[in-house]
Amino acid sequence: MRLLLLSLFFGLLLSGCAVGPDFKSPAAPSVTSYTKGSNPSEITANAKDTHGATQHLIAKELPHNWWTMFGSEPLNQMVELALKNNPNLESLQQTLLSAQQSAYAQEQSLTIPSIDASVKETKQRFNPAAFGQPSPPSIFSLTNASVNIAYNLDIFGGIRRQIEAAYAQADAQAFTYEAARITLEANVVTTAIKRAAVKTQIDLTQKIIQQQEELFHITELRYQLGAVSQADVAVAKESLAKIKNTLPDLDNQYLRLDHQLAVYLGQLPSQSNVASLNLAEIKLPQDLPLSVPSELVHQRPDILVSEAQLHAATAQVGVALSGEYPAISINASYGTLSANPSTVFSRNSAVWSLSSGIVQPLFHGGALKAQTEAAQALLKSAALQYQQTVLNAFQNVADSISTLETDGQYLNQSYQTYDATSEQMNLIQQQFDTGSMSYMQLISAQLHQEQSAIALSQAKANRLNDTAAFFLALGGGWSEEAHHPKNNPIEK
16 A cells, blocks of 8 residues: 555656647748748739739738638539539548547557456366365365456556557648648639640630631632642641641540549539539639748648657657656456355445556667667658748749749730730731732631630640749648647547
8 A cells, every 4th residue: 555655646746747848839840931032022925804903913822712812602512512422522521530539549548547357257176185185076166357457557658659650640640631632722712723724725716627627628610720830739727737636635635634623523524513614704813812931830730740740750669668657557356255246236246456656668679778779760761851841831832923924925926916916817818909909818817816825724724823823832721720639639
């Protein structure tokens, strides 16, 4: 009893101590800009329509439903349907639930004394001849009912470090789920925009094919009249064949994107009913929220995954170190023991035991030291991996800003090219109306105009997609304050 009381006293005295380093969140990079110099305040383009509007980088929080900034209800419905039905996302959610419940189960099993009840009856044939007695053998019974309690005192914090590591791993799984969710949102948006852009290219290509067919038929008629050579007919035929050859590839691209969208939405490609989008109806977000660099580490789930893994590795060092310290346990049992089942619960049948024990590791052939060094090496690795994740995240944002600037410049050039071909087309149309230009020249001008229209639509789609990629690089509207796993405790 004295040993037990002493164990309890020291356990309570030292319950606030835990071996190993205490985890602290790494400091955010001390920079004020994502790119060299200062962050741009706006990204300009030729404002011919909403896709060519100037985009303003402003300091405000990105909304969690950022895809609504594209102003397309069909697009909104696609994202919501994907979040509801995507099997991979649901699988990660179940994995998260498993990790959280496992951490909770480990906490309960390690911090609360285990209590077990048992009832046991034993029959045994006893032969007195084993002790040199001539009496005949006899059979007796023993009935034992008991309650057993066991508890390990966590004097040096090894158990607390195990629980800390388990919850850190659950946090990592929670952030992994959030990263998958925002990636799915971005994939749906970008795939839908690509599909709409390919549909526009298909429509414009079909118009070009019609124009090329007209040009080819005119060339054949003029050859029959002797106005052009057979070489001119061959050139017109080759030009028509080339543009027709581009159509199957575009059709295949559209179908593959349609199939991919169906899978994102949790549908079979053969049974999907994904809405068709018109590229012109998808608006370009003009106000682009840009968080300060010091906040990025709290807005990107992939960074927080690495931080949680760093936290777990820190706790595991404490777990390894605790193996070098004494372990104290307390065990107690109370029950009854009787040769007659009818008297098993009588006062005279009561039996009890109370014990405490201490185990001090003395020699393990260097295994304990090696385990500690291994945990410390993993901690250093996790710290370096965290640094790399932060570097990659800042690169993503910097690349996204640079890409948006390039998109604006390319869109300007595409607008200028389209304007030039349109002006040329109008001029040739006027000259054709007065009889000073041939029909072949008119068709050729129309062909160039349609080709520049395809390039312009692709430039618009690139700007829309890269805007979505910019939102993803900033964390997809995710907020640590609103979504941290500790704000969503496990129901106990």
